[in-house]
Amino acid sequence: MLDDLLENNRHWSEERKRANPHYFEHLSRLQKPQYLWIGCSDSRVPANTITGLEPGEVFVHRNVANMVHPSDLNLLSVLEYAVEVLEVSHVIVCGHYGCGGIHASQEDHRHGIVDHWLQPIRDVAERNKDQLAHTTDQPSKLDLLCELNVRAQVERLAGTPILQTAWKRGRRVRVHGWVYGLRDGLISDLHCSVPDLRSFAERK
Numbered sequence: 001m002l003d004d005l006l007e008n009n010r011h012w013s014e015e016r017k018r019a020n021p022h023y024f025e026h027l028s029r030l031q032k033p034q035y036l037w038i039g040c041s042d043s044r045v046p047a048n049t050i051t052g053l054e055p056g057e058v059f060v061h062r063n064v065a066n067m068v069h070p071s072d073l074n075l076l077s078v079l080e081y082a083v084e085v086l087e088v089s090h091v092i093v094c095g096h097y098g099c100g101g102i103h104a105s106q107e108d109h110r111h112g113i114v115d116h117w118l119q120p121i122r123d124v125a126e127r128n129k130d131q132l133a134h135t136t137d138q139p140s141k142l143d144l145l146c147e148l149n150v151r152a153q154v155e156r157l158a159g160t161p162i163l164q165t166a167w168k169r170g171r172r173v174r175v176h177g178w179v180y181g182l183r184d185g186l187i188s189d190l191h192c193s194v195p196d197l198r199s200f201a202e203r204k
């Protein structure tokens with residue numbers, strides 16, 4: 001099966017070169033994406049595929065349940081590089097309905113170390129328990145929690161010293177919250193974008 005992947009890769013490379021003999025030469029010289037994507041590791045939510053973006057067009061960080069932990073050096077390194085060096089214009093947090101991480105965060109039994117990773121989702125659920133209590137059936141309750149979690153991660157991102165400093169320096173970079181539907185393949189904008197420092201301060 002692994003041989004299939006390598007075979008697929010050879011075909012893909014040849015097709016690209018057939019379409020444009022300089023394709024890899026151009027790509028290897030410069031990386032200048034406009035977007036940083038922070039999404040879930042779920043194999044059904046591949047950033048490039050669902051947004052129709054080509055290699056070189058989106059910088060990607062994925063983890064379980066698209067979390068922004070303020071001390072996650074991996075994410076912070078990606079964010080700093082994207083904002084400071086690549087100078088992306090948009091940072092997108094994209095969650096998805098039917099997220100296993102969101103589901104696991106609401107189960108009573110222990111899963112392991114991932115329970116620590118998912119702790120902030122339980123905090124989001126606690127902070128929004130009244131709104132969640134109004135939603136009676138389980139799938140839509142978890143779907144609502146997916147959305148609330150994306151909103152919370154957008155706030156966290158906007159509050160990082162990396163973005164705060166970039167905005168203070170006058171950098172134009174916007175943070176957005178989206179959610180993807182596994183059932184229809186469609187992305188919805190949650191309309192919680194943070195375009196600048198003033199907008200972030202006004203939310204508080």
Ligand code: CO
Pocket residue numbers: 040041042064065066096098099100101102
């Ligand atoms: Co997920």
